[in-house]
Amino acid sequence: MYFRITLLRSSIGLPLKTSQTLSALGLKKRMATVYHPVTPDVAGQIMRVKELVDVSEVAAPKTKAQMKAARRPDPGYYVEKKEYVAKRGDGEWRKLYEVGAVMGETVGRDDA
Template sequence: MAFFKITLIRSGIGMTKKQNGVLAALGLRKRMSIVYHAVTPDIAGKIMKVKELVTVSETEFSETKQEIRARRSPPKGWVVEN
C-alpha cells in the first residue's frame, strides 16, 4: 500500500481559515512536522489546497513518530577501539 509523506514547510499564518482547516485535517501543526496518509483522492485534494505550504513524496510504508526519531538519532553509547 502506498502512502503520502507530507511535510509542512511553511507556516499557515496569514492563510485563509479554509487552508488552516485543511492543515488541521491533515494533522499538520508545526513547521517541519511529518504525517503519513494513505493515497486516496480525498487526501490528494486536500494536499492540492495547501500545495504552497507542504512538500509531498510517495512512500511504500508509514513511520510512527518514534520510528522517525529513532532513525534520526545517532547510535547510543560509545565504542573503545584499539
Template sequence: MQQRLFTSSAAVAKYYKVTLKRSTIGLSQDYRAAAKTLGLVRLHQTTYQPVNPSTAGLILKLKELVHVENVASIPTKEQLLAAKPERGYKVINNIL
C-alpha cells in the same frame, strides 16, 4: 505491437509523507482547516496519509506550503528512533 509496463513509485506507494514547510499564519480559514485535516499543526511536522483522491485534493490545495513524498509503509517508532543521530557530539581526534 509492443506493450509497455510502467513501474513508478506512485503505483507502489500506499501513503503520502506530508511535511508542513511554511506557516498558515495570515491565510484564510479554509487553508488552515485543510492543514488541520491533514494533521499538520506545527512547522516541520510530518504525517502519513493514505493515497486517495480526498487526501490528494487537500495536498493540492496546500501545494506551496507542504513537502510530499510517496512511501510504501509507515515507519515504526523504533525505526524513527534508529534514524535519529545521537545527542551531543563526540571528540574524534585530540590534536593538542
C-alpha cells in the same frame, strides 16, 4: 502506498480554509510529518496546501518512534556484549563478576 507530508511553511495570514485543511491533515507545527494513504481525497487536501508542504510517496508509514530514531545521530559506539547475570542458589539475581564466573559462560541462568 502512502503520502509522506511535511509542513514546511506556516499558514499564518492565509485564508482560514488553508489552516483548517492543515489541521485536518494533522499538521500542527512546521516541520511536522504525517503519513496518509494515497487516495483522491487526500490528494485534494494536499492540493489545497501545495505551497506549504513537501510531499513524497512511500511504501509504508513510519511511527513517531521510528521517525525519532531516524533523526537520532550515530552514538559513536556499540555494545559488543551484554553484561551477563546469574542466579544464585537463594534465587537472587547477581551480576557475573560478583559470583566470579568467566565472561561468555551462562551460569545458572534459567531462561538463557
